[in-house]
Amino acid sequence: MPQNFSRATVPNDSKTKRILVVDIGGSNVKLMISAEEKRRKFPSGPKLEPPEAIAQIKENTRDWDFDAVAVGFPAPIREGKILCDPTHLGNGWEGFDFVKALGKPTRVINDAALQALGSYRGGGRMLFLGLGTGLGSALVWQDHLFPLELGHLPYVDEGIIEDVLGDEGLEELGRKEWQRETLRAIRFLKQALIADYVILGGGNAKLLEKLPDDVELGHNRNVYPGGLRLWETHPETKKPRWQIV
Secondary structure (H helix, E strand, O other): OOOOOOOOOOOOOOOOOOEEEEEEOOOEEEEEOOOOOOOEEEEOOOOOOHHHHHHHHHHHOOOOOOOEEEEEEOOOEEOOEEOOOOOOOOOOOOOOOHHHHHOOOEEEEEHHHHHHHHHOOOOOOEEEEEEOOOEEEEEEEOOEEEEEOHHHOEOOOOOEHHHHHOHHHHHHHOHHHHHHHHHHHHHHHHHHOOOOEEEEEOOOHHHOOOOOOOEEEOOHHHHHHHHHHHOOEOOOOOOEOOEEO
């Protein structure tokens, strides 16, 4: 069912509100306040826990004026709640309350879903795949965002698909074999999800040399427009434009 953001709302559309976009990853936390302003970041890693992260976010944004926050977080999210601690960060994240910690209206979704939302350009159903440490994924169509956990799909013997498409697979297979296996998997996933086109993100996407016509490289900076879209509202109802299912 559609995600309900009733616990944290802003009265006006994102076009008139200043939105702080926080992209929390396994290596860095990136902070963006506009498309023009240089983004700021600080290291994350397997020891980063909520108190330190919040302190760093506040320190790095103390001279920025903003009304609301959009957070991309590397774990499954349901109705704005983090369901479990992520693999590549510290403990204490499950159920963490960003609204209370930051003192601002805050919406939280999966980090791949946030980049997918900012990458969508219309034209039917878009499948987003983030090729990095693991495999991030989301499906977007008109006014709908469906965060996925495709990385956990069984794939090759007793492994899962992100073991092949992620960093582990790249190191084990070597670049050429990883390219072949990744393009094969992208084709299967596109067919299975009836996607019209695929956008690739993540640090390893640029290693793919030849892409099919319906597959293209995205950009990490699409996280910022994703954060703005997360706060978009319908002009008449003031309800969130994007349904997160």
